[in-house]
Amino acid sequence: MLKRFIYSREGILSMIVLAMFLAVGTISPNFISVSNSISIFNDTSILIMLALGQMLVILTRCIDLSVAANVAFTGMVVAMVNQYFPTLNMFVLMLLALGIGAFLGAINGLFVWLLKVPSIVITLGTMSIYRGATFLLSDGAWVNSHQMSEAFIGLPRYEILSIPVLAWMAIITIILAFWAMKFSVWGRNFYSAGGNPMAAFYSGVNVGKVQFYAFLVSGTLAGLCGYLWVSRFAVAYVDVANGFELQVIAACVIGGVSIVGGLGTVVGCVIGALFIGVVNNALPIIGVSPFWQMAISGVVIIIAVVANASSDKDKARIILRKPEEPVGSASSQSH
């Protein structure tokens, strides 16, 4: 029984999500209608994209706490550019969002790659720096919907085959990620760098560089989500997505991405995010106060990690040895 659970984590997890989804449907049949399903997926799109980026980072034994601050900063820049140059092409604006996000992610990545500074420290620092920079940039002011152009707000809402562009972006990201993590050397390197850095090093993988790529991708996706977030909620302010990084990490953890690195799949990650999305959408329908949301996701995270831990006992032993970082990383960090 336990073995079967280990071998089909994604299967079990998707069944749980589906069961939850249907259970809410018995209370309110509208919940499982096609249009509502699309809207739940649409609601979860940003979380899915950020979680996929975070998954790469966690796979390489790092963590990116700065994603939410990245979302806020990029969102603010894009909104302000749109406010002052409303005629600017949306395509250019998207490129700008991707570029800024990638730049912010690259800063994290460079510190981790070249200086071997623990990622938790760097992203803890950049998290407050990016958020503070958002304040400096906007002077604490909001960019409201009437200051945004129609195209700016309309793009993620534009429907193709009755699915909004926002959801399409998530779908494309999922497909790209699935392909890259399954079939490209570039993607497989994330697993090898995180699963056994020493072995990866001796097989010619530049572990630091792979970590850099992980942060770069995470940052780029965060930049894109910055635009999408601001456009979807039609407002940009300093506290956008405050604390969202924890939900992103939670989605990964629930989806079976192991925090010790090297373990995790795109499918699991997406289902983990959908789990949170379904819970968030279901609570008001079954008449539970939204104040329960946080406690529930806490319980779910804990259950998920306990389940993970009992399924890979061997992994747990590796954690103990983890800080003797191989690959000539600076043991000088200790002083």
Added chain:
Amino acid sequence: MDTIIKKSATPDVLLTSKRQALFRWESLLILIIVLVCVMNSYLSPYFLDPWNLSDATFNFTEKALIALPMAMLIIAKEIDISVAAIISLSSTLMGLVAQMGAPVYVVACVGILVGAGCGLFNGALVTGFKIPSIVVTIGTMSLFRGISYVLLGDQVVRDYPAGFEFFGQGYVYWVFSFELVLFVFFGLVFYWLLHRTKFGRYTYAIGNNPTASYYSGIKVNKHRLILFTLVGVMSGIASVLLTSRLGSTRPSIATGWELSIITMVVLGGVSILGGSGTIGGVVLAVILMGLVTFGMGLLNIPGIVMTIIVGVMLITVVSLPILITLYKNKSKKAKAL
């Protein structure tokens, strides 16, 4: 056994060069503190007023109380991100107990006990299931604060019993507030615990090599459990102080504190990878951050700009020693060639 430990009671790392580096680290902190003091008193005539300085201590004493056990926890290679959520839950339950008309000491005891319970829960999950503490505490962070939201919703609790305000607002003697005295007291206690007891030496041992410590007969899991509980207890105490100082409880109390607490610890020279660091360094870092924040407050710099400066400080402080070693190694290699 005891005498041997006492003889080699010089803390921290075994290598002399490293000890010297640590020594330099703390003197660097002192230097910066002096610089900040001089700059602040030059920039603002109000800086050197004893009452002003005493007010400034309120900004950091609560966080500092948690930074002390957190330093020990990080030295032992673990981390607790749920501390701010523990403050929230403990404050919430204190509020509910106070609403039922409990007397002052019961309210305070509830706060501390809730903190201890939360810490024990974290520790039990980490040691019982061998889960990395960062994931566990991300989960319990949501859980603890989530329970606060479930219990309070968008309410605010204000009706604390008379006398409760002493913890956060009272003065023991002249400008020395109760909070400050408590901080000094616990600073000494944790100094003693980390640098003068077997428990402290074990903490370093576990941080440097948990497996070796385990095989040397140290009860690693029990030790971790105690450390997590200690962090919980101190969070409970900090919650009593904070709640008493604010005179009210909301579920969103102390949001983001975990980050400034970890920043204090890392700024104090504690390695985030475990195994090294001192209480003295942490105390100095706490004072430094308090002075910087206070000085900027006097200059009317908004709080969020201060967080940028704290962020920059954190990254600089961690990268600088690494950069220097890299540079030294390079010049060594160049010489060898």
